[in-house]
Amino acid sequence: MLFKRKALALVVWVMLCGGALQAQDGKLTLSVDKIMRDPKWIGTSPSNVFWSEDGKKVYFYWNPEGNKSDSLYSVSADGKNIRKVSAQERKNLPSPYGDYNRAETKKVYEKNGDIFLYDIKSGKSQQITNTVERESNPEFSHSEQKVTYIKDNNLYAWSLGNGQTVQLTDFKKGRKPAGEGKDAQRDWLKEQQLSLLQIVREREEKKEEQKKQRLAEAPARPKEIYVEDKSVNGITLSPGEQYITYQLVTRPKNAKVAIVPDYVTASGYTEDINTRTKVGDAQNTYEFFVYDTKRDTVFAVLMNDVEGINDKPAYLLSKEAEASAGKGAADGKTKKAEARPTVIYGPFWSENGKHAVVVARSQDNKDRWILKLDPATGKLTLLDRQRDEAWINGPGIGYGPGEIGWMPDNEHVWFHSEESGYSHLYSVDVNSGKKKALTSGKFEVSDVRMSDDNKNFYFTANKTHPGEKHFYRMPVQGGDMVQLTNMTGAHEVAVSPDEKNLAIRYSFSNKPWELFVMDNKKGAKPKQVTQSLTEEFKSYDWREPENIVFKAKDGSDVHARLYRPENAAKNGPAVVFVHGAGYLQNAHKWWSSYFREYMFHNFLVDQGYTVLDIDYRGSAGYGRDVRTGIYQFMGGKDLSDHVDGAKHLVEKYNVDPNRIGIYGGSYGGFITLMAMFTEPDVFAAGAALRSVTDWAHYNHGYTSNILNTPYTDSTAYAKSSPIYYAEGLKGALLIAHGMVDTNVHFQDVVRLTQRLIELGKDNWELAVYPVEDHGFVEPSSWTDEYKRIYKLFEENLKESKK
Template identity: 80%
Template sequence: MLFKRKALALAAWLVLCGGALQAQDGKMELSVEKIMRDPKWIGISPSNIFWSEDGKKIYFNWNPEGNRKDSLYSVSADGKNIRKVSAQERRSLPSPFGRYNRAENKKVYEKSGDIFLLDIKSGKAQQVTNTSERESSPSFSHDEKKIAYLKDSNLYTWNIANGQVAQLTDFKKGVKPAEGEPKDPQRVWLREQQKELLQIVREREADKEAAKKQQKADTPKRPKEIYTSNKSVDNIVLSPDEQFITYRLVNRPKNARIAIVPDFVTSSGYTEDINTRTKVGDAQATYEFFVYDTRRDTTFAVTMKDIAGIYEQPAYLQTQAAKDGSDKAGAEKAAKQEMRSTTIFGPFWSDNGKNAVVVARSNDNKDRWILKLNPATGALTLLDRQRDEAWINGPGISYGAGDIGWMPDNENVWFHSEESGYSHLYTVNVNSGKKKALTSGKFEVSNVRMSDDKKHWYFIANKVHPGEQHFYRMPLQGGEMVQLTTMTGAHEVELSPDEKKLAVRYSYSNKPWELFVMDNKKGAKPRQVTESLTKEFKSYNWREPEVISFKASDGVDVYARLYKPKNAVANGPAVIFVHGAGYLQNAHKWWSNYFREYMFHNFLADNGYTVLDIDYRGSAGYGRDVRTGIYQFMGGKDLSDHVDGAKLLVDKYNVDPKRIGIYGGSYGGFITLMAMFTQPDVFAAGAALRSVTDWAHYNHGYTSNILNTPYTDSLAYAKSSPIYYAEGLKGALLMCHGMVDTNVHFQDIVRLSQRLIELGKDNWELAVYPVEDHGFVEPASWTDEYKRIYKLFEQNLKK
């Protein structure tokens, strides 16, 4: 009897710690230790795929042997003759990135800080520069007789025919020195008296002036010295006729305070400080846009002062002014007098060199303008304005200029916009201002490129299903979208140089990424090139999580991944997983970036848990309204989506409402905290990993778009930050955090811990990881963290 009790205790301990014995049928049985090993045990998928310049080979990084690092491999265009590339061949390869001439028989690129010119037919590369300094951003001049490049924040050209180098800009730090002696009235009088009284003085002064004029005449023309004070220079662009050089001056605030993260486990034995970032609302860099007219030898600023919307303050500020009881008309008038800060990107020149457009974004990120630029005068003409009272973003739009280019007629510009509620492809005529939508529907378009013959578009779209990504071809002026890929899942596609073949990186829900080759035509059959998975990984029958949708309490469709136990019991336990990043998608049909969590969910299902993985409000892939559903209230609709998911589990999947847990990392950790603090009767246990606990302590770029700034919108921060709700904790809470997290600082979790201590809470614990940043690296850390998570659920969700 004693032996039996010891055996049962040992078995319970193995389960509790994530341990497991080999299944009797020879198939692998999962355990936390197995899942969280170095990912090489799964097999390393191919990545960084690119074609050789002649289109005969496909290159990619791969590691089928499980070495410490990936190696470069190649395969012929027909998917045969796969081999490892030698170190000598790899070093001789041109960079896959670069710029082509119009005929696409030459390419210029940077490699190891030097510039190279490649003749594609012969495969021979000519080294243009060979210096200890870095030269970058090479491109062909409009007449294709020179190569332009940057060095030390200045613009140079290299003449292809004779090798002559010319410096086109001369940006200098500091203030221009004063010329000559100070113009003191007394000294000026003395100088004039000397010249009036003494002939020798007059003659020598005349000789000096003549020598200066001769020296100036003999000196080759140099670019204008442009002093930038304490500002830095970026975004230097040469016009096709080489008359105009546009650039930005970046003013980085001196008073911005940088948060410090201490690193305790170091090779020196001393604690070392890591400089990270400012906190939201702190002073940020500002940008000024200039034109340098080389013929007139003058510079001038380009201003947005006459552009529609530049004085229109965000709606939340106008609302606050009205609530404060101030005179509305007076408040609006005062607001319109202050021009909003903007950043200008570009210009982007038409192929014929006659037209240029820039993209401007307000630094509060609520407006994006596409504008025609007259470089001779600096005048801007509005072509398109997209305003979003939340923030501008979406596929092809992002936080910079976004995807933009010229149509073959040199009069229409193509770009992305969320005007319809989904990111789609548009054109606008720079002369008439006429705008046209080329794609439409309740799906998103991304990764757009024009065919070399200028007759078609190629792009990725999730038209079939929000959780699928397929490759399409479409006529240049819009029309039928021809779906070229057919396998359910996601496709990352690289076109061959002649556009006859597709190199496709493909994956499915339970199948990691592999390389395929197929013809560029509808109905073509893809041929698998790589087989990356290990026998051990394939020995387990990995689930295909069902992608479902349900109605949220406000009627919106919410998508989720569902993992069901093989032998579900009545009133069983359930776990809800919350993906991180906020603007990210995980309820899809391809191999997840959260592959460890995917395997853990299989393990949980094996042990009787139903698992739900929700694409909550704020997730990518579903259009503007879902993306901005968290504006001014993180922990609002994004959390209620999880509460609605818990209700779905109870109503439809026979889950006990008292046995639901929740966990996630980063944004997922934040939602977990909000769930445990504000919905304590819904979630019995939660594991919050690397969590934001107070948004006022996160970075500016991400947070200010969603919550504005703490000073201007303090209510949004108070509503959205878990630290304000900590007194609501009832269930069991596990918090895990890396101590050298440079994204969500360890300070975040320390402050919340102190808050919980002061509130007298004792149903929580904090696990710290001394050598981990935001994304864990060490298998031992992953294992320890997930053994604790599993233990939390076993102890609090199992009867």
């Protein structure tokens, strides 16, 4: 009896530490230690897929042998003859990135900081530059007789005909040297000398003649443009080569950069890492210029007359209205609204060289304009304005210029817009401004490219289901979307140069990414090229999570992944997982980037837990309203979605309401803290990993879009930051954070720790990881963290906490 008790105690101890006993049938029995090993134990999926320039091979990075790093492999277009590429062949390969001439017979590219010209028919490269300095951004000129590139922040052109290199811009740091100033006394003396002494006059006249001769004989040089301490970006040559456009960036001198101490270093000393500013600090400013080479003049392109440039965001107008109402009647004077700071991207020139458009974005990210540019005058003509009182984003839109291009007629531009509530393709006539929707529906379009014959678009869309990504072909004027892929899951597709074949990286929810090839035809059968998984990984029967939809309290549909034990006990325990990144999708049907968590959820189900993984408000894949559902209140609808998810588990899946835990990292860690502090009766235990505790200390680019800035919208920050709610903690809380996290700084949890100490809370613990950044790297760190998470759930959820 004593032996049996000891054996049972050993099993319990192993389970609490994340261990598991090996199955007797030789199949893998999951444990935290096994899951969190170096991911090579799973197998390494192919990545970075690209076609050879002649379309005969597909190249990809792969590591079937489990080496320290991936190797380059190739396979023929029909999926045969897979082989590792030799070091010499790899060295001679052109870069997969670059610019093609219109006939696609030549390509220019950068490799190792030098520029090369590649002849596709012969397969030979010609090296254009060979310097210590880096040359980058090579492009064919519109005439295709030159190759332009950037070197030392200046634009150069190399002639295909005679090999001559010409410098096209001369940007210089600092201020232009001041000329000789006027001085009445000195001018009088000089005039006296010239009038009195003939030899002086003759010598001065000779010097002037020599100066004129030197200037006449000197080769043409670009205009010296002094940029002070500003940076030069986006240098672009117009098709006619008369105009050169560029952007100047001014970095603020008074911005304060946060420092993260690195304690574990080779030197033995603590070393400081410069990271980023905090939200609301001074930001870069941007200017856009045209250099007219024929007129030898430079002028700025201004947004002052563009529709909406002075429009303030709604949240500021409401605050101003409240302030005015509080002060009573004003003095009758109305302050003129100032033009908001903007960033201009482009220009994007039509194929015939007649038209140019730019994309402009307000720096508060409430507006995005597509504008026709007259380079001779700098005049801007509005073609499309998208305004969002939350913030502009979405597939094909992003935070820069987004995906944009010219239609075959050279009179229409295609672009993305969320005007309908979902990111879709539109075209606009650059002469009349007439706009047309090319796609529509409750789905999103992304990764758009035009076919070489300019007759069709290729793109990815989640039309069949929000959690599936398929590849489509559609006529450029809109019409039927022909679905070319058909396997359930997600497809990342590279089209062959002749557009006859597709190379596809495909995965399903319980099957990691593999490489397939298929004909570029509807209904064609894909052929699997790679077999990447290890026998050990395949020996476990990985679950296909159920994709479910439940109703939030406001009536919205919420998508989620559900993992259930086959014979779930009545009133059993459950765990809710919160994905990170904010704008990310995880309740989908492809292999998750959270693969460790996916495996951990399988392990939890083996131990009797039900697991729910929610695409809460703010997640990607579901359109604008879901994307912006967290505006001015993170921890609002995104948290209530998790509370409603917990309620759904109780009502439909026999989960004990007193035995529900929650965990997640980054944004998921933030939601976990908000859940434990503001919904303490819903979640009995929570693990907050690398979590934001106070949004006023996060970065500007992400946070200001959602919460504006702390000094203009302090209420949004107070509502959204867990540190203000710490007194609400009731359940058991685990906080885990890397000490060299340069994204969410360790300072976040240090400040929260002090707050919990001052509040007298004793039901929490802090686990620190001295060598880890935001994304953990070391298997030992992953293992330690998830053993603690598992122990937290075992100790607090396995018995009812009534």
